[in-house]
Amino acid sequence: MSRTSGLLAAAGIDKRFGANSVLRNVSLSLAPGEVHTLMGENGAGKSTLFRILAGIHQPDAGQISLDGAALDLRNPSAAYGHGIYLVPQEPALLKELSVAENMFLGMLPTRGRFPSRIDWKTIRGQAQDALSALGLDVDVRDDAKHLSIAQQQLVECAKALLRGCRIILFDEPTSPLTGREVGILFAIMRRLRGQGCTLGFISHRMEEVSEISDRVSVLRDGAVTDEVGRDGFDRARLVRAMVGREVIFDRRRVRREAQGEPVLSVRGLAHAPVFSGVDFDVRPGEILGFSGLIGSGRTEIAEAVCGLRAKSGGSVMLAGRDISTSSIGDIIEAGLVYVPEDRARHGVILPMSIRDNATAGQIGRLQRKSGILNRGREIAIANDTMHRYQVRARGIDQPAGQLSGGNQQKIVFGKWMSTNPKVAILDEPTRGVDVGAKDEIYRLIEELSAQGMAIVVISSELEELIVLCDRVIAIYGGKIAAELKGADVTAARVGAAFLGAEAH
Amino acid sequence: QMSIDTSKTIKVAMVPKLIGLSVFKANEQGAIEAAKSLNINFLYTGPVTASAQGQVDIINSLVARKFDAITVTSNNPTELAPSLKRAMAQGIAVVSYDSDVSPDARDFFIQNTAYPAMGKALVDSVEAYAGPNAQVAILSSTPDAAIQNAWLGAVKTYMAATYPNMKVVTTQYGQSSPSLSLSAGLNILHAYPQVTAIIAPDGAAEVGAAAAIEKLGMQGKVFATGASDPNSIRQYVKDGVIKASPLWDEVGEGKLVMYVARLAANHALKPDDTFTVPGLGTYTVNNKVIIFSEPLVFTAENIDKYNF
Amino acid sequence: MNSAATATSEPGHRAKPRPRRRELREVTLLVATFVVVLGVGALRPSFMSFSNIEFMVLSSVVLGLVGISQTFVIITRGIDLSVSAVLGLSAMVFGLLSTTSSMPLWQVLPLCMAMGAVLGCLNGFLVAWLKIPPIIATLGTYSLYGGLTFIYSNGLQVDQVSPDFAAFGNGNLIPFLPVPTPVLALIAVATAAWFVLNHMKFGRNILAIGNNAAAAYNAGISVRRTLLAVYTISGALAAFAGLVFVAYTGSATATTGTGDHVELQSIAIALIGGTAIAGGRGNLAGTVIGSVFLSVVITALVFLQVPAIWYSAGEGLMILAAVTLGARRSSNP
Amino acid sequence: MKYLFPRQPWDRALVAILVALFSGFCIFTPGFYDGFHGTLAITEEFLPFGFVALGLSVVILTGGIDLSVGSISGLAAVIMAILIKSYGLNTWLAVLLAIGAGGGLGWLNGQIITRLRVEPLIATLSTNFIYSSIAIALAGASPPYGFGPAFGELGTGALAGWVPVQLVIFIVLAIGFSGLITRTGYGRRLVMIGYNRDAAHYAGVSVASVERRAYCISGIMAAFAGIVLASYYDAVRADMGDILLLTSITMVVLGGISIFGGEGGILGVTLAVMILGVLRQGMLIAGFSDMVTTMLIGAILLSSIAIKNLFSSRGFDLGSIIRRLSSLRPPERMAPRS
Ligand SMILES: Nc1ncnc2c1ncn2[C@@H]1O[C@H](COP(=O)(O)OP(=O)(O)OP(=O)(O)O)[C@@H](O)[C@H]1O
Ligand SMILES: Nc1ncnc2c1ncn2[C@@H]1O[C@H](COP(=O)(O)OP(=O)(O)OP(=O)(O)O)[C@@H](O)[C@H]1O
Numbered sequence A: 001m002s003r004t005s006g007l008l009a010a011a012g013i014d015k016r017f018g019a020n021s022v023l024r025n026v027s028l029s030l031a032p033g034e035v036h037t038l039m040g041e042n043g044a045g046k047s048t049l050f051r052i053l054a055g056i057h058q059p060d061a062g063q064i065s066l067d068g069a070a071l072d073l074r075n076p077s078a079a080y081g082h083g084i085y086l087v088p089q090e091p092a093l094l095k096e097l098s099v100a101e102n103m104f105l106g107m108l109p110t111r112g113r114f115p116s117r118i119d120w121k122t123i124r125g126q127a128q129d130a131l132s133a134l135g136l137d138v139d140v141r142d143d144a145k146h147l148s149i150a151q152q153q154l155v156e157c158a159k160a161l162l163r164g165c166r167i168i169l170f171d172e173p174t175s176p177l178t179g180r181e182v183g184i185l186f187a188i189m190r191r192l193r194g195q196g197c198t199l200g201f202i203s204h205r206m207e208e209v210s211e212i213s214d215r216v217s218v219l220r221d222g223a224v225t226d227e228v229g230r231d232g233f234d235r236a237r238l239v240r241a242m243v244g245r246e247v248i249f250d251r252r253r254v255r256r257e258a259q260g261e262p263v264l265s266v267r268g269l270a271h272a273p274v275f276s277g278v279d280f281d282v283r284p285g286e287i288l289g290f291s292g293l294i295g296s297g298r299t300e301i302a303e304a305v306c307g308l309r310a311k312s313g314g315s316v317m318l319a320g321r322d323i324s325t326s327s328i329g330d331i332i333e334a335g336l337v338y339v340p341e342d343r344a345r346h347g348v349i350l351p352m353s354i355r356d357n358a359t360a361g362q363i364g365r366l367q368r369k370s371g372i373l374n375r376g377r378e379i380a381i382a383n384d385t386m387h388r389y390q391v392r393a394r395g396i397d398q399p400a401g402q403l404s405g406g407n408q409q410k411i412v413f414g415k416w417m418s419t420n421p422k423v424a425i426l427d428e429p430t431r432g433v434d435v436g437a438k439d440e441i442y443r444l445i446e447e448l449s450a451q452g453m454a455i456v457v458i459s460s461e462l463e464e465l466i467v468l469c470d471r472v473i474a475i476y477g478g479k480i481a482a483e484l485k486g487a488d489v490t491a492a493r494v495g496a497a498f499l500g501a502e503a504h
Numbered sequence B: 001q002m003s004i005d006t007s008k009t010i011k012v013a014m015v016p017k018l019i020g021l022s023v024f025k026a027n028e029q030g031a032i033e034a035a036k037s038l039n040i041n042f043l044y045t046g047p048v049t050a051s052a053q054g055q056v057d058i059i060n061s062l063v064a065r066k067f068d069a070i071t072v073t074s075n076n077p078t079e080l081a082p083s084l085k086r087a088m089a090q091g092i093a094v095v096s097y098d099s100d101v102s103p104d105a106r107d108f109f110i111q112n113t114a115y116p117a118m119g120k121a122l123v124d125s126v127e128a129y130a131g132p133n134a135q136v137a138i139l140s141s142t143p144d145a146a147i148q149n150a151w152l153g154a155v156k157t158y159m160a161a162t163y164p165n166m167k168v169v170t171t172q173y174g175q176s177s178p179s180l181s182l183s184a185g186l187n188i189l190h191a192y193p194q195v196t197a198i199i200a201p202d203g204a205a206e207v208g209a210a211a212a213i214e215k216l217g218m219q220g221k222v223f224a225t226g227a228s229d230p231n232s233i234r235q236y237v238k239d240g241v242i243k244a245s246p247l248w249d250e251v252g253e254g255k256l257v258m259y260v261a262r263l264a265a266n267h268a269l270k271p272d273d274t275f276t277v278p279g280l281g282t283y284t285v286n287n288k289v290i291i292f293s294e295p296l297v298f299t300a301e302n303i304d305k306y307n308f
Numbered sequence C: 001m002n003s004a005a006t007a008t009s010e011p012g013h014r015a016k017p018r019p020r021r022r023e024l025r026e027v028t029l030l031v032a033t034f035v036v037v038l039g040v041g042a043l044r045p046s047f048m049s050f051s052n053i054e055f056m057v058l059s060s061v062v063l064g065l066v067g068i069s070q071t072f073v074i075i076t077r078g079i080d081l082s083v084s085a086v087l088g089l090s091a092m093v094f095g096l097l098s099t100t101s102s103m104p105l106w107q108v109l110p111l112c113m114a115m116g117a118v119l120g121c122l123n124g125f126l127v128a129w130l131k132i133p134p135i136i137a138t139l140g141t142y143s144l145y146g147g148l149t150f151i152y153s154n155g156l157q158v159d160q161v162s163p164d165f166a167a168f169g170n171g172n173l174i175p176f177l178p179v180p181t182p183v184l185a186l187i188a189v190a191t192a193a194w195f196v197l198n199h200m201k202f203g204r205n206i207l208a209i210g211n212n213a214a215a216a217y218n219a220g221i222s223v224r225r226t227l228l229a230v231y232t233i234s235g236a237l238a239a240f241a242g243l244v245f246v247a248y249t250g251s252a253t254a255t256t257g258t259g260d261h262v263e264l265q266s267i268a269i270a271l272i273g274g275t276a277i278a279g280g281r282g283n284l285a286g287t288v289i290g291s292v293f294l295s296v297v298i299t300a301l302v303f304l305q306v307p308a309i310w311y312s313a314g315e316g317l318m319i320l321a322a323v324t325l326g327a328r329r330s331s332n333p
Numbered sequence D: 001m002k003y004l005f006p007r008q009p010w011d012r013a014l015v016a017i018l019v020a021l022f023s024g025f026c027i028f029t030p031g032f033y034d035g036f037h038g039t040l041a042i043t044e045e046f047l048p049f050g051f052v053a054l055g056l057s058v059v060i061l062t063g064g065i066d067l068s069v070g071s072i073s074g075l076a077a078v079i080m081a082i083l084i085k086s087y088g089l090n091t092w093l094a095v096l097l098a099i100g101a102g103g104g105l106g107w108l109n110g111q112i113i114t115r116l117r118v119e120p121l122i123a124t125l126s127t128n129f130i131y132s133s134i135a136i137a138l139a140g141a142s143p144p145y146g147f148g149p150a151f152g153e154l155g156t157g158a159l160a161g162w163v164p165v166q167l168v169i170f171i172v173l174a175i176g177f178s179g180l181i182t183r184t185g186y187g188r189r190l191v192m193i194g195y196n197r198d199a200a201h202y203a204g205v206s207v208a209s210v211e212r213r214a215y216c217i218s219g220i221m222a223a224f225a226g227i228v229l230a231s232y233y234d235a236v237r238a239d240m241g242d243i244l245l246l247t248s249i250t251m252v253v254l255g256g257i258s259i260f261g262g263e264g265g266i267l268g269v270t271l272a273v274m275i276l277g278v279l280r281q282g283m284l285i286a287g288f289s290d291m292v293t294t295m296l297i298g299a300i301l302l303s304s305i306a307i308k309n310l311f312s313s314r315g316f317d318l319g320s321i322i323r324r325l326s327s328l329r330p331p332e333r334m335a336p337r338s
């Protein structure tokens, strides 16, 4: 690894994808011993900029330099050569390989001359140590496909450390993490900063940004609109720079105790050993929160409720109808939808157009008797989704894959909401969504709930649950550990509950 | 009795079941020789796999290219008929040889050798060594191979009539593939230890059967016969795995095919007729069918006289 | 509802690590093979004779060799349909060479592998550089190489090979060990392949590429060169299999390999063996046992005196049974 | 009018190739142009491949494959022949039953794939073996032939002595399939599954039933191709369909349908059927041997897909081609998208 002090600078970077100009004359410099944060709306070009710095994309114009010396980052290996590592926005671990091997991917140590064999023992030992240092308790011999997204994210961090990289770029590392894991990650970042590493960071969460950053640059539409040091942090200023207008926060919804018959009621739902004995009700107009640790089984419970996953027992009643054995299509038709957390895999079909994605949840309804789709209604639905959620796109015929993560999320959200469900289960609805859009989505959730929709929000963000929910259920180890309502829904109580501390 | 009019150059194509098998190659060898003396512009063309569709495509292209005569040994008697009929309708002479097509789809058919004669030759070839009580396994090409089935029919008739104690214990297929024939041969020898003779009326099958016998060191205990060109089986004949193996002179047959094609294109041959081919002999046409020869039985003594 | 809580362990610690479930397809197959051998052997004792067992193993060698290289290719999320054409070309070229020239085997062997490597290399180039989906690229070269065989052979066929070759195909390399040379070759190749896949960087890179080529590239693995190498090896091994084929059977025609659909068979045994068609996971032991299994099944049908026309149905059913038995069930389609 | 001209660049390229090939053969190959009907009648030689390709397209769009089409068409033809010859059934009734049998065989493929969760490749490879055994057993040593002139019209007849019946049926079916894929809910589901089956599942699509129907369609089309072949030859053979598979796959892929599913359309497949068919027949008439023709078709498949890959992201206009050739930088890798 080259011994540099680690001042990584990009100057005058231009980048276009086809006709889409993503970065325009962007300059940025990351200094050693600092956490430099990039902020910006979805699609502003943050990930693209980091990818250029890590050698994954090549800029169309501009210059990257390290300690003043120009770098030619033709591919990611070139970047590693200079000690630059990107922890990607979506962790890309290799599913069928063990965790340990994933960590050493591309640099497997060998022993012996010829044939030089891979030194599995060293790999396992070092990998286990590196993960323990991050407080992650997994068996490194296990296949990576068994890890949750959060665990994968931490493994990515460990990979950077193992490689001895001194310039580490974190692209939205915290979005799949809960508060506790964020704490661990920040501790690691502080330690690295103390050691003089150069750290890049992307996040949409204002609190995190003010907690960890030494310097913040704001990108809007592919150009830097503001750069402030630690002393100049001002939430309003940053948001204005990002969005280009004022955004009012601190709008807290009046917490209500919903009355009336439950529209969704789940009893004794079980699928050993993941979850068991899950009972809960949701009433029309109510927003119920699911909190819990990563891996506590919230996603599994939600998927089981919605018929997406096998269950070994229990009943699910929707508006008085037993849907425990119905097919997913029928469940959606009956008015229960699940908006999945893993957007790229389950939410959006990247190569298909926005129109096709927005209407994907209700093909049956768009079909005439003859089986032919009603084009007019499709277009109407797609346009409506684009407007309602303010999707930034060229038009409804643009492939969803060309949108930024946040805009994809809006499409996903719209896709299920346009089926007019009675109950919606939203799994991490604002993951990777920028401040403006997040606010937008909160407003929409509240609006839908005011119209009488029953909503379940699964979130790892404490703030989100507190802002939105009337009632919060804490899941621990696949069981309901606590239920909080009314005045009990406070940061302290919810935080304690999902750690299992509220167990009676 | 007649001299052939060779004044006009004609185009004649020979379409084998597939290119890449030496039996058909031997026909080509004879045909090329004859074509020179008959003022024939000769083309040897066939499909790469033994498919009727491939032959049909080729026949259609020959029609479009205005050939004067097409000679063909067919993968399937009926599938080729429509395109051959179209060729005949355009005045093209059609001569089938080796494997026939339906009679209304060709002008003449040259049968290698009469079916009963071939059946008799095959049975006699094993009886002489494995005895009249031989337990016979049959290794053919495919279940619906027309000519093989005709021979095997003759084999069974002759066997039942002449050697009532001879028995066919199993019938296997080698798909005309050397490897599958070899496997089938080995399987026969393993699974049916009582077998003392293998009748394999197919080029690849006979070689496979002989190779199987040799691999298991059963020379002298099990005898193979079949219908293969001498080059393929020469070694096995010398090793004594194959004592006698009937076929016919493929090179000579190729010559005859060209003669008949020339005569047919000249409209000089009647459905029932006789004609003489220099160097081959006199042939009778019987209801458009010409029998090329009696079976020619290859043995260790005579095999070196033939090279095809 | 609070009463449902029973969690007691430390926060953040998973109650129990998920049990590591490994599908041991090779074991299932081995058991299945033994069941067939013993079952048929009970009915027809000669089925278990040494010579028959030797034959069954021997006749799986060619397929086993091709299956091994096919396994490597499938791990990369690829497929190589041209193996049968390469096999046929090699069988033809070296079969004819053995009859027309007096080249000794030790010269022919590297020549053969080199020819296969060149053909495989073209596949690799098409896949890795021109980004043609492997199934298409190798479908195209399948016709190309098949055509070359016809051009080269010009209608000739191989009926007999030199004694040198025949000894290689049938003899025992080690005199006191009653194992035919081709079987030894298969064992050697399989062992080497296992070592490469599990203990060498190259093998791990292949697996990484099969899992996620983009991520592997980002991790600094040269995806293109690795793919090129995989297809090159596939070609070389297919050519070697062709040589073994012609040495063992003593014959070759222009449709050797392609006519027997070695490409489909080799894919079948790789998949039977537990290699995932979606890439990223391979099982070499499964492939080798799978090839033996297939040849045992076919021979068993003969011993059971099933009429010959039903052999391929029997084969199809056994393949289905082999992939269905003990297969992992996932909850999502 | 707008709808008549293909919008996808690849389809346009295929149209250009077809026109060039066709006129090239007409001008330079004596015997190729054989009057209006005679030239159109060339399509009779390759449209059975096209019928199979249409059905196969549906399966490949889901990301699957059907290797059993060859044996299904052989088996269906044999079934039809036996129904006519041994049971004296009305010809057209027998045809319907045989097509139904093809659908049933395809449906069985679908069942094996979706219920037993066997990979399509291996499942249809196995059933290919099984179906062909059955066909051989049914056909016996001398398969039936001779089904009468009325039946022969299907394979060799011409409407009003002009347009081959096969061609008319193919065009109607191609339009139907195109509509099925682009206009119907079923088609939309099919494409969704091809691109991302998990996402389709989450959106409430019953993946298994869509797939089962796809294999059923493929079986029906394969059976129909077998019937057309039977009519063309006026005879059946158990292995009659064996040649169909590889060429049909080539047609589907050359037509622009991605072997990984989701992408592509029927127009491209239709054009590819015509291109490969005309090319093969034209080359044979021009005097090339079967072997050279086969090799050349392989080479054309490879080079056209390579060209398509190199240019598809940048368009096919001259400017981008020049830009492409002048910048030799390796194509950018798609990074995992955020
Ligand atoms: N490989 C690509 N091909 C085409 N367009 C791309 C590609 N990668 C990114 N884009 C486009 O570039 C723009 C910027 O994307 P980028 O992922 O950098 O945004 P971002 O700031 O990281 O947003 P988010 O906060 O949602 O992750 C988007 O409009 C996106 O559609
Ligand atoms: N290493 C592992 N060991 C055991 N079980 C695991 C492991 N990784 C994942 N799991 C299983 O998968 C589930 C984790 O999935 P996931 O993290 O998505 O759950 P979750 O509760 O939805 O959390 P979140 O939504 O916060 O990500 C756990 O419930 C557990 O059953």
Ligand SMILES: [Mg+2]
Pocket: A046, A047, A048, A089, A171, A172, A405, D338
């Ligand atoms: Mg991003």
Ligand SMILES: [Mg+2]
Pocket: A298, A299, A300, A341, A427
């Ligand atoms: Mg979750």
